[in-house]
Amino acid sequence: MGGPFQESTMRRTPFHEFHRDAGAKLIDFGGWEMPVQYQGILQEHAACRNAVGCFDVSHMGEVRFRGPKALQAVNHLVTNDISKLAFSQAMYTAMCNEHGGIVDDLIVYRIAEEDILICVNAANREKDYNWMKGHNPFGADITNESEQWAQLAIQGRHAIAIGEALLGRSLADVKNYWFTQGTFAGIENCILARTGYTGEDGFEVFLPAAAADIAWNAVHTEGAKYGLADIGLGARDTLRLEMKYCLYGNDITDDTTPLEANLGWVTKLEKGDFIGRDPLVKQRDAGVPRRLIGLEVQKQIARQHCPVLHNGQVVGEVTSGTRSPSTGKNIAIAYVPAALAKVGTQLVVDVRGKEAPAEVVKTPFYTRPY
Amino acid sequence: MAYPSDRKYTSEHEWIKVDGNVGTVGISHHAQDALGEIVHVDLPNVGKVFKKGGAAAEVESVKAVSSVYCPVGGKVMAVNDGLDGNEAAVNKDPHEGGWLFKIEISDPAELDGLMDAAAYGTHAGNDF
DSSP states (O other), X not given: OBOOOOOOOOBOOTTHHHHHHTTOEEEEETTEEEEEESSOHHHHHHHHHHSOEEEEOTTXXXXXXXXXXXXXXXXXXXXXXXXXXXXXXXXXXXXXXTTSOEXXXXXEEEEETTEEEEEEOGGGHHHXXXXXXXXXXXXXXXXXOTTTEEEEEEESTTHHHHHHHHHTSOOTXXXXXXXXXXXXXXXXXXXXXXXXXXXXXXXXXXXXXXXXXXXXXXXXXXXXXXTOEEOOHHHHHHHHHHTTOOOBTTTBOTTSOTTTXXXXXXXXXXXXXXXXXXXXXXXXXXXXXXXXXXXXXXXXXXXXXXXXXXXXXXXEEEEEEEEOTTTOOEEEEEEEXXXXXXXXXXXXXXXXXXXXXXXXXXXXXXXXXX | OOOOSSSEEOTTSEEEEEETTEEEEEEOHHHHHHHOSEEEEEOOOTTOEEOTTOEEEEXXXXXXXEEXXXXXXXXXXXXXGXXXXXXXXXXXXXXXXXXXXXXXXXXXXXXXXXXXXXXXXXXTTSOO
């Protein structure tokens, strides 16, 4: 057998001991020692889809923008128009380089007039912070708060009930992509956002890192009433892939543009100048050459880097692929030429020398039934 | 539990159980545990000939794909069709019902270099 069997000692989140005690299988994820699974990926995936799951996402980074120029500074860095945000509202966006390639994908939280929090990907914590500091012509006050925050994602149909119990108030007014600040499980200064990476209802809560133990225990005590399961990165990946949510480093990189990645909906070219706008406008006007599409693959499970063929020619590449635990189908995300991006287009994926028929399908691959 | 002593093991975590000149091949408990839940198995065509160490099959978990190498050279006599739709058998019963394929062994001397159960147990990190 040849396979990825290695374990290693890397950076750890404040919840590390809970993972170890739960018997999680730990792996190196972008320099972090993280649980890839507890009971098993399929079981955890089902638990999140059918009940509720708890994810340690403390490896994600947090960067704070403060001061009178905070809003202007962030809007100059990102593709979406955050000037539209109300206080306590969040927004998904890309952050581009001068070539229109994606430095990272982010969630921007507008806390107050002069106070913005940005959540960045784990592997990009230092890269993003340095990029932001290096592209701050307006002189906003930028702080890397990543070490200060722990973060849990509670996802699934029972997530909101758990959040309401621990917050001691209804979340009916906290709609999708809105957030609230307050005392969570007795811990002051938490931020609870109705966001996630699974396609389920639920929330992500930012907690002062020092209070991580209290939060974990409270979430699990309350969650036990609803069959809460701990979920590792394995199921996190299958859950997000069923929604065709991009994974930075796989589906989007410094060399892919948001227009190619079908993130045009978070790319507001008319909002005024921002880094990467000019090449993106050019790409839009010239026609976006390739598109990130969803594929349903027959017989084989397509994986990252599998070539995509049309009429015997390599025309693209799979960026993520798996067997969908929810549907049983083999699903993949791939870049293909724009002319072959239409739903219904028949393609072939070369899976380690085996040719697997594939069809461009509508995404997401999964829609929640409630 | 100790690894079954009625067979030989490779350092790459395959096992081969020999009956006359036919060897039944599968992956070890350790291998299936490391891979996680297996969702797809790609088996060789019957009649195909492999050298010792040839990549004869693939087992895929949700996350990863791994090649299964022939512990010894030979011709594929049979494959475990029962795994189609029941890939989880490789996880649940890796040493019996989860076998992958049978080969006609071309050179029994190639078995000599393989590990016995005790040596493999040490190699794979003790018993299970």
